Amino acid sequence: MIQMKIPLSAPDISEAEIEAVAEVLRSSRLSLGPKLEEFEHAIATYAGAPFAVGVSSGTAGLHLCMLALDIRPGDEVIVPSFTFVAAANAIRYVGANPVFVDIDPVTLNMDPGQTEAAITKKTKAILAVHSFGYPADMDALLTIARRYSLLLIEDACEALGAEFHNQKVGSFGDAGVFAFYPNKQITTGEGGMVVTHHSAVAKKIGALRNQGRYETDDWLQHTELGFNYRLSEMHCAIGLVQIKRIENILTARETVARTYHQLLNDCKDIVLPPVSIPQGRISWFVYVVRLQERFTGAQRDAVLKAFASAEIGCGRYFAPIHMQPSYSAWRSSYFLPVTESISARTLALPFFNKLALTDAQQVCGLLREACSG
Numbered sequence: 001m002i003q004m005k006i007p008l009s010a011p012d013i014s015e016a017e018i019e020a021v022a023e024v025l026r027s028s029r030l031s032l033g034p035k036l037e038e039f040e041h042a043i044a045t046y047a048g049a050p051f052a053v054g055v056s057s058g059t060a061g062l063h064l065c066m067l068a069l070d071i072r073p074g075d076e077v078i079v080p081s082f083t084f085v086a087a088a089n090a091i092r093y094v095g096a097n098p099v100f101v102d103i104d105p106v107t108l109n110m111d112p113g114q115t116e117a118a119i120t121k122k123t124k125a126i127l128a129v130h131s132f133g134y135p136a137d138m139d140a141l142l143t144i145a146r147r148y149s150l151l152l153i154e155d156a157c158e159a160l161g162a163e164f165h166n167q168k169v170g171s172f173g174d175a176g177v178f179a180f181y182p183n184k185q186i187t188t189g190e191g192g193m194v195v196t197h198h199s200a201v202a203k204k205i206g207a208l209r210n211q212g213r214y215e216t217d218d219w220l221q222h223t224e225l226g227f228n229y230r231l232s233e234m235h236c237a238i239g240l241v242q243i244k245r246i247e248n249i250l251t252a253r254e255t256v257a258r259t260y261h262q263l264l265n266d267c268k269d270i271v272l273p274p275v276s277i278p279q280g281r282i283s284w285f286v287y288v289v290r291l292q293e294r295f296t297g298a299q300r301d302a303v304l305k306a307f308a309s310a311e312i313g314c315g316r317y318f319a320p321i322h323m324q325p326s327y328s329a330w331r332s333s334y335f336l337p338v339t340e341s342i343s344a345r346t347l348a349l350p351f352f353n354k355l356a357l358t359d360a361q362q363v364c365g366l367l368r369e370a371c372s373g
Contacts, residue, residue: 006359008313009183009286010352012249013238020237027233032210035236040193042243043178047160048171049195051202054231055209058157058179058192062090062127064229065153065175065194068204071096075124080110081320082339083129087155088321091127099123100322102336106274108132108288111338112140119144125151130159130169132317133185133283134274138164138172145173153177157192160185161250162283169283170195180235183352185249185283186242188235252353253284259357260287260349263364269295269371270347288317290345291371297344304347306370312363315348 024035036054044052055061071077073095079087081100088098101114108131115126126145128136136154145152152173156162160178162169170176175196180188196202204224207214212226242249261275270289276282291300300316307314320343321327322334349363 003311004313005311006313006350006355006363007352008315008348008350010354011182011187012353013187014241014245017238017241020241021234024233024237030233031230033233035233035240036231039231039236039239039243042240043193044195046168046243046246047176047178047195048168049176049197051196051199053194053196053202053205053209054236055192055194055205056229056231057190058155058177058181059086059090060209060227060229061157061177061179061192061194061205062086062153062155063093064205064208064227065177065201066090066094066096067208068201069125069151069153069174071124071151074122076120076122077125077127078110078115078118078123079127080129080131080339081322081334081336082108082318082343083131083155083321084157084318085321085324085326086157087127087129088327096124097122098321098330100330100334100336102338103131103342104137105338105342107134107136108273108342109134109136110141112137112144115141116144119148119150123148123150125153127153127155128173129155130162132273132288133159133162133285135159135162135164135169135277135280135282138167138169142172158184158285159283161246161281163281164277165279171197174198175201180239180242183285185253185285186239186246188231188239188242191231191235191239249353250283253351254282256351256353256355256360257282257284257287259360260364263360264289264367267364267368267371268292270367284351286315286317286348287351288346288348289367290342290347293341293345295345295371300345300347302373303367303370306373307366310366312366313350316343317346317348318343
């Protein structure tokens, strides 16, 4: 892998996280110990949900939500195609069918009107994704879910700390999932967390992540068909330090986003993301711009090549799921014009807590040059 002069993302790890891991390594408990319980409590408190269950990744969390909420083969789950593939994969893991809907052209989140129109007798749930840390329209989606007696799951893997009407995302639906991969707002290296208001859901997910064992089971007793989706004490130790720093982290990321906005606000070749939300908060995961409609996908790809040549990170967030090779069976069933148009023109710029102003200026200068070329 080429070492970038300016990477697309970079974790923010301090000496406190390193010492926290060393402390765990000096102990005799490396898994299913006090750090896990402490981290679960910290995330539950922060997110505003009574229960939280640590898991090995956001993907694992989404998978276990499907199982704990009894989504079965043949059920349909409505999900945007403009998101990371794990959201749809989790639906397929349990034999259910992802039903893709188009997105709002401003927020890039699932369109509530398209969501309601996609409901059939087989629909069991809505999987709402808070794309790039911008909150989905939870008022509209909750109203739809209640009107049709559907489950509502929040994929908040990119959105820890985001707020909709001053309530933190992840706490609206039947379950919410956060992820802590190194490019996320806070990281545990690998890891995820499910939050819920339902004690039975939390207990079942707790069992499923640990080979199907409930807390009342003996070590070699397996009540459920479970998985090894545990989150280690070392990961939790990192997360505990990170969550204590989260307000500073979110503020730093917002500062970087606003810096980009100021540097690019007069660039007529691109559309900038919104920098605020009424009565809410964006939790900046990435900073994604898109080329104007007059640009083609090939021109976007030429910009990506220019960044690669300059050894500056840049990504195409997201390639539509329904157009992925692993979803070839779905491709002919969907035409999502907003998703397909926007995804062909998106560019994720280098984005992390400690991105220097001089680096941001270099990124923006290259973007302008590449677009005009």
